[in-house]
Amino acid sequence: MDDSSEFGQQFGQHPYQSEPDSEELLRIIFDYTAKIANERNLDNVLMLMADMGKEIVVSDRCTVWLLEGEWLRTKVAHGVPELKIPSSSGLVGHAIETGEPVFIDDAYLDPRWYNTDKETGYCTKAIMVIPFRNNEGKMMGAYQAINKLTSSAVFTEADVRNLTLAASYSGKSLEAAQLTQEIEETQKEIIFTMGEIGESRSQETGCHVKRVAEYSYILALGLGLSPTEAELLKVASPMHDIGKVAIPDTILNKPGKLTEEEFELMKTHTTIGYNLLKASTRRLLQAAAIVAHEHHEKWNGGGYPRGLKGDEIHLYGRITAVADVFDALSCERVYKKAWPLDRILQLFQEERGQHFDPLIVDVLMKSLPDILKIQNLYKDM
Numbered sequence: 001m002d003d004s005s006e007f008g009q010q011f012g013q014h015p016y017q018s019e020p021d022s023e024e025l026l027r028i029i030f031d032y033t034a035k036i037a038n039e040r041n042l043d044n045v046l047m048l049m050a051d052m053g054k055e056i057v058v059s060d061r062c063t064v065w066l067l068e069g070e071w072l073r074t075k076v077a078h079g080v081p082e083l084k085i086p087s088s089s090g091l092v093g094h095a096i097e098t099g100e101p102v103f104i105d106d107a108y109l110d111p112r113w114y115n116t117d118k119e120t121g122y123c124t125k126a127i128m129v130i131p132f133r134n135n136e137g138k139m140m141g142a143y144q145a146i147n148k149l150t151s152s153a154v155f156t157e158a159d160v161r162n163l164t165l166a167a168s169y170s171g172k173s174l175e176a177a178q179l180t181q182e183i184e185e186t187q188k189e190i191i192f193t194m195g196e197i198g199e200s201r202s203q204e205t206g207c208h209v210k211r212v213a214e215y216s217y218i219l220a221l222g223l224g225l226s227p228t229e230a231e232l233l234k235v236a237s238p239m240h241d242i243g244k245v246a247i248p249d250t251i252l253n254k255p256g257k258l259t260e261e262e263f264e265l266m267k268t269h270t271t272i273g274y275n276l277l278k279a280s281t282r283r284l285l286q287a288a289a290i291v292a293h294e295h296h297e298k299w300n301g302g303g304y305p306r307g308l309k310g311d312e313i314h315l316y317g318r319i320t321a322v323a324d325v326f327d328a329l330s331c332e333r334v335y336k337k338a339w340p341l342d343r344i345l346q347l348f349q350e351e352r353g354q355h356f357d358p359l360i361v362d363v364l365m366k367s368l369p370d371i372l373k374i375q376n377l378y379k380d381m
Ligand code: C2E
Pocket: 202, 251, 252, 253, 254, 255, 256, 257, 258, 266, 296, 324, 325, 328, 329, 333, 334, 335, 336
């Protein structure tokens, strides 16, 4: 990466750059398409494509816009924030509708341009937009390059040819990454919906799953898990009580204390949830299966269904246990009143090393400001 975008606001003051010769062009295209082919994450593919575009046409900024139904979407690149605009708007929309590239030597002289300089403080001058298609000819999106850094300061037909060629090499990788993202988004939605079903049976509001998800995320990060893994747990933890779908209403919504027999039946929500989820080999559903199975295990071995102890209990189960009980105590249930915060914290201190992993209780205490922010944000009606 060069640092030319830092000069964006003083465009015109930095030294001109030269056009790459054909050998350099080939090297750029070769290097980037190899990297892009190995990348599964859609946003990373878009970033790499943008970097490649920037080097090929020697622009200050380059953005890759994707056509998603009625919308054009882009990811942060070269100082441009993430944007979503209607697919017919601006120069990008124009290029996509006509299928033709657009060149502008001075954006301020073109009424089709959608001026965002006022918000960004950037100074746009030359713009080039090149629509690109997949191998079947379907429109996929557009490259948008801003401000040519060579002495001519305008984009040319050669830029269009080079960038179109480069885009055609990334098309397959881009489609594969889009498909992966689509599948993952769908999984997340299904999992969240299933979690809400588990909760709605027991007259809890949907906010419970949302809060447990966010608490688990905060605790996971506080324990030093990577953001990716914390995100995985955040998506999986709302499923912890999915097995409650199989528990009769009379028990689930019983206003008073459960009898021993009723509680024995209630306990089966853990294994029922686990059995619903365990067959899938998907990482997300496997994490959800573990959480469903182990969120009522206790650090001292006194929990259920298996009486696991210490780190025999999967970390995801130990984290969700803290998140779930914190929320269960904070809220009114059919069988109990909401507890005041100091009483909840007292319970967590007493149960530190008993019910709960001591380290996670420490993280809970440290993260309390963030936890309370979430509690406030997702209040039950
Ligand atoms: P839940 O309401 O989501 O509670 C989750 C966990 O939070 C409980 O797991 C328990 O560890 C903790 N918790 C909730 N309320 C209290 C409380 O008043 N005092 C203390 N010390 N801890 C509390 P647990 O006990 O394994 O219960 C699992 C599920 O069984 C509960 O989920 C709830 O759906 C049901 N349940 C438990 N006890 C009763 C009850 O007395 N009456 C009814 N109707 N349901 C109950």
